[in-house]
Amino acid sequence: MKHLIKLLVLLFSVILINNTIASEDITGTWQGTLVPAPGNELVIQFIITMNDDGSYSVVLNSPDQGAIKDIKASSVVFDSGKLKLDVTDLSGSYEGTLKDGIIEGNWKQEGTSIPLNLKPYEKPVLSKEDMEKLVGQWHGPLKIPTGDLTLVLRFEMKEKGELKAFLDSPDQGATGIPVSDVGLVDDTLSIKVSVANVEYKGKITGDEIVGEFKQGGQGIPLTLKKGEYKPEVTLNLSKEIKDKLSGEWHGQLEIPTGLIHVSFRFETTEKGDFVGFYEVPDQHVKGIPIKEADFTDGKLTLKIKVANAEFKGTLAGDLLTGEWVQAGLSNIPLSMKKGEYTPPVFSLDLPKETRELLSGEWHGQRKMTKGFMHMSFRFETTEKGDFLGYYEVPDQNVKEIPVTEASLSDGNLILKMQKRVNIEFKGQLAGDELTGQMIQSGMANTTVSMKKGKYIPPVYSLDLPKETKDLLSGEWYGELKAPSATVTVVFRFETTEKGEFVGSEEVPDQKIKGILVTEANFSDGKLSFIVPNAEYKGKITSDEFTGEVIEEGSNNAPIPFTLKKGKYVPPSYSLNLPKETMKTLSGKWKGKLGNYTLVFRFEKNEKGEFLGLIDSPDTSTKDIQITEASLSGSNLTLKVKLVNAEFNGELSKDSLDGEWTQGGQNIPLILKKGEN
Numbered sequence: 066m067k068h069l070i071k072l073l074v075l076l077f078s079v080i081l082i083n084n085t086i087a088s089e090d091i092t093g094t095w096q097g098t099l100v101p102a103p104g105n106e107l108v109i110q111f112i113i114t115m116n117d118d119g120s121y122s123v124v125l126n127s128p129d130q131g132a133i134k135d136i137k138a139s140s141v142v143f144d145s146g147k148l149k150l151d152v153t154d155l156s157g158s159y160e161g162t163l164k165d166g167i168i169e170g171n172w173k174q175e176g177t178s179i180p181l182n183l184k185p186y187e188k189p190v191l192s193k194e195d196m197e198k199l200v201g202q203w204h205g206p207l208k209i210p211t212g213d214l215t216l217v218l219r220f221e222m223k224e225k226g227e228l229k230a231f232l233d234s235p236d237q238g239a240t241g242i243p244v245s246d247v248g249l250v251d252d253t254l255s256i257k258v259s260v261a262n263v264e265y266k267g268k269i270t271g272d273e274i275v276g277e278f279k280q281g282g283q284g285i286p287l288t289l290k291k292g293e294y295k296p297e298v299t300l301n302l303s304k305e306i307k308d309k310l311s312g313e314w315h316g317q318l319e320i321p322t323g324l325i326h327v328s329f330r331f332e333t334t335e336k337g338d339f340v341g342f343y344e345v346p347d348q349h350v351k352g353i354p355i356k357e358a359d360f361t362d363g364k365l366t367l368k369i370k371v372a373n374a375e376f377k378g379t380l381a382g383d384l385l386t387g388e389w390v391q392a393g394l395s396n397i398p399l400s401m402k403k404g405e406y407t408p409p410v411f412s413l414d415l416p417k418e419t420r421e422l423l424s425g426e427w428h429g430q431r432k433m434t435k436g437f438m439h440m441s442f443r444f445e446t447t448e449k450g451d452f453l454g455y456y457e458v459p460d461q462n463v464k465e466i467p468v469t470e471a472s473l474s475d476g477n478l479i480l481k482m483q484k485r486v487n488i489e490f491k492g493q494l495a496g497d498e499l500t501g502q503m504i505q506s507g508m509a510n511t512t513v514s515m516k517k518g519k520y521i522p523p524v525y526s527l528d529l530p531k532e533t534k535d536l537l538s539g540e541w542y543g544e545l546k547a548p549s550a551t552v553t554v555v556f557r558f559e560t561t562e563k564g565e566f567v568g569s570e571e572v573p574d575q576k577i578k579g580i581l582v583t584e585a586n587f588s589d590g591k592l593s594f595i596v597p598n599a600e601y602k603g604k605i606t607s608d609e610f611t612g613e614v615i616e617e618g619s620n621n622a623p624i625p626f627t628l629k630k631g632k633y634v635p636p637s638y639s640l641n642l643p644k645e646t647m648k649t650l651s652g653k654w655k656g657k658l659g660n661y662t663l664v665f666r667f668e669k670n671e672k673g674e675f676l677g678l679i680d681s682p683d684t685s686t687k688d689i690q691i692t693e694a695s696l697s698g699s700n701l702t703l704k705v706k707l708v709n710a711e712f713n714g715e716l717s718k719d720s721l722d723g724e725w726t727q728g729g730q731n732i733p734l735i736l737k738k739g740e741n
Contacts, residue, residue, distance in 0.1 A: 095183035195249045196228045203289035217294045236371040299338040300358040307339050316401035324483045343369045412451035413471040420452050429515030438597040456482045526565035527585040534566050542633035555633045570596050639674035640694040647675050656736035
């Protein structure tokens with residue numbers, strides 16, 4: 066059951082209303098629990114601050130719901146002990162009365178009124194005795210429909226006397242999931258893992274915790290025993306088979322959404338245990354243990370318990386040939402080759418005449434529900450004689466998706482892109498023209514016409530009144546803010562030498578340029594225009610365009626925006642830090658955020674500005690700018706505007722030890738200085 070409080074918009078505007086000056090100071094954090102239905106509880110916090118004029122502002126958070134973070138009340142009144150506030154972004158309101166240190170009242174939303182009593186929030190403090198009782202590992206099996214899933218709860222004492230807790234799921238290859246809250250009262254332990262929407266509550270008796278694990282409201286009994294977790298993943302195979310299997314094996318698995326790269330990895334540990342792991346590099350899945358292995362009558366069987374999957378096949382030299390069997394999928398042929406992974410070469414088997422016709426670039430416009438999208442094919446012959454093809458979507462910065470299959474019959478050309486995506490083109494090849502349909506799962510078939518040769522952008526002359534054209538002409542810029550990202554957009558409108566009025570969009574943060582405005586309309590004082598997959602609409606004045614952007618195929622609410630007229634000047638984001646701190650930071654810092662590697666780079670540019678950049682090699686992401694930095698004592702705070710994230714940690718000569726905060730989740734992140 067969904068929470069009663071829900072996120073209705075992606076961009077939260079600040080509307081501070083002057084309020085009656087209160088007679089009592091209620092600043093601080095107040096916390097209470099909403100119970101919209103039996104068994105469904107939601108912790109709510111009001112963070113109340115006083116403005117310079119004596120009025121109040123309120124921000125709502127929910128530790129249980131990452132989407133409810135920093136939501137600002139649109140109006141606040143506190144008078145004669147009565148608190149009233151409206152929260153437009155949640156279509157809700159609250160009224161309560163302060164009495165004996167408690168605000169007793171009701172939350173109202175969608176015609177429903179629910180009691181919500183608020184008390185001053187006090188962060189739970191564990192005694193030294195409690196922390197000593199918890200420190201160590203606690204592990205046990207969680208019984209799920211596909212079998213047992215081992216969970217490990219780790220409590221660690223930090224140098225400053227703080228207790229940190231983490232949840233591991235070794236069967237899923239997941240470690241270091243941060244525990245957001247820990248409470249211990251009368252030997253009853255309660256924890257919350259906000260990032261996974263998990264709660265656990267149990268009674269400690271000696272070295273055992275008997276309790277209940279909850280995720281998404283569903284409760285499952287879970288008993289944890291104290292002691293070091295020792296995975297039982299030793300594979301019982303003969304020495305000959307172990308020697309043959311040792312190393313890496315790679316292959317391509319064809320699933321409904323396309324081809325994915327999968328791998329097996331076998332090795333002998335320092336203790337002499339022979340272990341195996343299943344990995345899916347395309348999906349950043351690593352270290353899932355192979356739980357069972359059997360070799361009988363020349364047939365190898367490998368079981369991956371957590372995925373409810375198994376491989377059955379034959380082992381012959383450097384080849385594993387067989388079938389992948391997994392719940393929800395038909396048996397899929399799978400061939401694995403031993404050795405370092407070499408990306409597959411999809412050499413297209415086409416007649417020489419067809420290859421000559423296709424060689425080069427092809428460009429066209431794909432009609433979307435909102436606007437058009439530029440797409441292209443590129444075909445070339447390698448030095449080895451392989452004929453290769455690639456599909457690209459420049460408007461979305463999508464590059465080099467390989468064409469995995471191609472066929473031509475009676476002038477009908479079929480191109481399949483089944484690596485990373487599952488898209489198919491069916492059409493006719495006639496000279497320098499390709500005409501047909503793009504077929505993609507989950508989307509309506511769309512007609513595409515493509516021309517061979519260098520791309521010449523189409524001209525979309527916007528049919529608008531002269532007065533509106535004069536108003537629009539020039540550059541407009543602003544930000545689109547969402548919980549997961551803040552993106553700068555820049556629009557340019559101009560009249561060409563031929564008298565055509567055209568517009569284009571740029572997304573500087575993502576290095577995307579030349580997105581064309583394909584349609585525009587001005588009616589009843591309101592302007593709307595369309596770019597691929599999105600429509601902007603609102604009111605325009607001489608120097609401001611304010612309204613909403615609606616994304617095609619998105620279930621999200623429209624995103625409010627304000628564009629200002631004028632020349633966009635990209636910010637430098639020069640970090641204002643003490644000279645000694647800049648000297649310490651200069652260079653590369655590397656760490657793991659969950660299963661993802663992050664690299665922080667600090668350097669001076671030619672102008673002498675001190676910049677911070679973040680790379681994520683696992684996701685091929687580079688040069689995300691650190692937009693703010695501050696130092697308090699040895700605590701360094703770094704803000705990353707593009708992804709609405711923040712890092713807080715202790716800075717030493719070669720280490721940054723702290724937490725990454727994003728989307729209401731706090732994730733431990735330790736960065737070490739150096740190239741490796």
